Amino acid sequence: MSAPSPAQLLDARKVIVCCGAGGVGKTTVSASLALAAARRGKRVLVVTIDPSKRLAEALGVDRNPPEPVALAADRLAKLGVQAPGSLSAWMLDPQLVSDTVVRERSRTPDEAERLLTNPIYRNVSAMIAGMQEYTAVEALHAFVGDDQYDLVVLDTPPSRNALRFLDAPDRVGAFLDRRIFNLFVPGEGGVIRRVASRLIEKVLDTTFGEDTRRDLQVFFELFSQILGHLNKNQHDMRAFFQSEAVSFLLVTSPAREAVTEAFFFEKKTREELGLHLGGYVLNRSLAWAADLPMPDTLRRPVDAPAALGRALGRLAPLAQAEAQLARTHADLASELRNRAGDHGFAWVLPRLPDGAGALEALIGLADALMTDGLAASPAGGPTTA
């Protein structure tokens, strides 16, 4: 199979996962992909963790609702989505999802309440390593096999490690190592275990005091039980991630460092997780500006004021720098294409004018995705007008 166009990918997949380092515009790219699919008549859900207020406002949905919210008809009309296409968004607050999971998975309502009111849980469950990623996978799991949506686009949590999301099950697995957590929970066991238990208890009592140690024990006991239930879902998801129904996109910004980092993560996923990326998205590219003429080659009107001559002289170095930047972006795009090879894709999305509202940005990027060139200039063009 040769590299799919965005349209082919949106039509063929059930799930698209957008990965990438923080600050590359992952959330906007996810929402634009979802919009582009909805405009093609798909029923689409976009899931984002901890999204910006701005995107929620653009879509006309609340942040942190308990379940996905379908966009209102007038909003869909503004975005150019027509039936049977539809677009829903779920903007997740990690704490809220975690609380929901606790309520659903605890053995008894009483245990759920004990955990929810535990001071350790209340203060730090959102900070547990891998918890947000875990939440994302859990959210996704609920929609796999559900035919309510043709496509789910998942925006992964911002993280320094672009692909941490993929090994969340292993990371949170540290919690599930019952041999470890048993040590903190008083109970029976062999001599060695009892000795280790006492040691840890003593260290914790000395360090934190008895109350905190007891809170920790309750937290560990109840929380790891819940995660034990979830682990099976994560296992199923790992297999699902390797299927044809899913495509992973790595979003990057047009900077040397960002692209180097993207390559690093591509290699790591391939070698360590056995997962293959569908392709790259180079976001905010100015490559389209490379074809514009230099200002000093333009013919000036005969009656041009003297100020124009001076201004064009001052503009020259800025124009040269801009041309250089456009060439750099074009080079990065071709590097990504080479790296993607025959089967992967490297799409280029334009940098939209600063000041474009979130709604305009979504529409602009969805348009760009459906343009075959993919590097077309954004609406309005590169003029000063």
Place this chain on the structure above:
Amino acid sequence: MRFLDRRIHLITGKGGVGRTTVTAALARAAARHGRRTLALEIGDPDGGYSPLGRLLGRETLSETPARLSQHLSVAHLWAPVGHEGFLRSVLPGGPLIKSALKSRALRKFLDAAPSFHEMGVFFHLLLLLEATREDGQPEHEVILIDMPATGHTLALTGLPDLLLGLIPRGPVAKALRRGQAFMNNPAQAAAWVVTLPEQLPVTESLELLDGLARTQVPIGGVLLNRYPDDPFDPEERAALDAFMAQHPAQGGLALKRIDQAQGAADRLRAGTDALIVSLPEVWVDDPGPVLEAQLHAAMRRTP
């Protein structure tokens, strides 16, 4: 309060604004002023990629500061170092500390327990701050930290408060208070928000400044990165706009950026009383040297 007189600088800001580049340039500039400077990033437990290391010429970093030049070292903050440090400081000597440090179970617990990773990072930082040379002078006179994404920054700066809520007494609480007193002292510490002169980054920086103020970390200021120079007088600009409207050409984006930058800077000034330092737009592959020169000069006078 000059930049160089403070011991610790937290360089924060959203991804993509050039935070790591600015951190590296600040570190080089401080070292050129002859201060023993340590540049830090927060070690990723998954290991591997070090953006700060790369900019300073090291593929990977370790928890032991690596000397790059006479006055400049680089390392990462590594939670297990902090864990060991605080265990050593709170446990009585003898068999208990020995078996505690040897216990794999305890290590695993400290890795897995929520917020203990951040706590380890915090304690490692405290160890580096308090390290002294034989003459009693600080081992690292100026410490700069490339702070990760916004949410993590607030998690770390807010950590002492959070933990003190959970653990109000005992040796850990004492150490946390010591760290907090340091981090909240404007004569010793400052947080710098790196941002771009664009609409969205400015909005997010104002939010970050509010968040930092709530965690009581003193604000050093805002570093407005990639601020474009405006070389035109009004007459020239008017002539240019009229001409370029008819003839799209290279340089058009630069003009837009100049206007947007001025608008964004105005909004920033209206939204905060913090010091704002503009850093030049540098159109080359490696902005490091130009930034460094600018920051080197600014350090003499920056309040």
